[in-house]
Amino acid sequence: MGYVVLGFVLVFGLFVGSFLNVVIYRLPRECLSVVKQTRSRCPRCGVQLGWYDNIPLVSFLILLRGRCRRCKAPISWRYPLIEGFTALVFAGLAWRLRGWEGLEYPFINPESWGVWGVQVTVVASLIALSVIDMDFRILPDAITLPGIVLAPLMVFLVPAAMPAPYALIEGGSAWAPRWNALLNGLVGEALAAGVLWMIGWLGSKAFRKPAMGLGDVKLYAAMGGVLGLWVLLVLPLASILGSVIGLAVLLVKKDHYVPFGPFLALGMVVTMTDGPRILEVVLQYLGR
Ligand SMILES: [Zn+2]
Known part of the structure; x- marks a missing residue:
């Protein structure tokens, strides 16, 4: 059971990391909306990405091998890095708060999942802010x-x-x-x-x-x-x-x-x- 819970936490972290990539790319660029759902595009050839191009980590490593499907432009290694990093931090915080026992029995002491929820919300915001600050100094x-x-x-x-x-x-x-x-x-x-x-x-x-x-x-x-x-x-x-x-x-x-x-x-x-x-x-x- 512990591995199942840890797996859930990691996959959840990957998807949040994937969303953070969207925020980091679009938020500082005024013309792009984070909320209005236009699918992401290749910055070079403009081809729209399908849902299968947006599976965190998997798409980059296996399906696309780090290149755009159409024009083969290299995709920045930063995308999978941020996804992987977010997932690891999410898992690390869950481990720290609950220990292996707490992951084996996820329904015992549910309050610490609340603390985890606050911590991952904070960390996700901080990851987005830090990368944007490094890129654009804002x-x-x-x-x-x-x-x-x-x-x-x-x-x-x-x-x-x-x-x-x-x-x-x-x-x-x-x-x-x-x-x-x-x-x-x-x-x-x-x-x-x-x-x-x-x-x-x-x-x-x-x-x-x-x-x-x-x-x-x-x-x-x-x-x-x-x-x-x-x-x-x-x-x-x-x-x-x-x-x-x-x-x-x-x-x-x-x-x-x-x-x-x-x-x-x-x-x-x-x-x-x-x-x-x-x-x-x-x-x-x-x-x-
Ligand atoms: Zn392209």
Whole structure:
């Protein structure tokens, strides 16, 4: 049974990854609509793709062998990569939340599937945003603004998805954890937006040019909606990851622009899954 559940999760991840490819390709290109269903076309010869060309991974690897059916133009390896990556992350999160036992008996402790649902929604949005940020240096409002609205609602529905919320509401009623998560989310959003906007403002004063895009501020605010006060951990994590990886990119590519979005995304995933434990380890280390 465990393998069946894992298989379902992987296939689901593949299809979500396939949808993310559509979002990543179409969203930043104004003339293409994500929602209006026109079938995808080959960017070179314009041939419409059939449903059989759109089976995640399978089409690319077996049916098309990485080339367009008509003009044989090579299809970017990025499509299957994003599909595979999304599937692996979805499976990894399910494994982490439920363990092998929880996959063998998928109907026991269904609440953790709710947490999984929130986490994969967050991760899917972050994958799309990160790739678009690397391609076009923008974080589209079409993802970040709905994120700001939906994030507190998600933790209201699944309070366990928020890492160790601060007890802003006391009381033993069944709804207290929900309202508490919602409130933490709203405070987290305001805090995140304020902190990053402030840093950007100081940076632009110091360097006499815009230091941070408003897109980063909106993305960070949305993260606060899921993480509550833990959102403050994302920034140091993102900065550390950003300096290490950014330096490596700088040395290899000699391109001095490194988008911040992907690092915020990495920091968010780490905080969402392991934030409280990381802080505990750091505090223990400092206390020695
Ligand atoms: Zn073609």
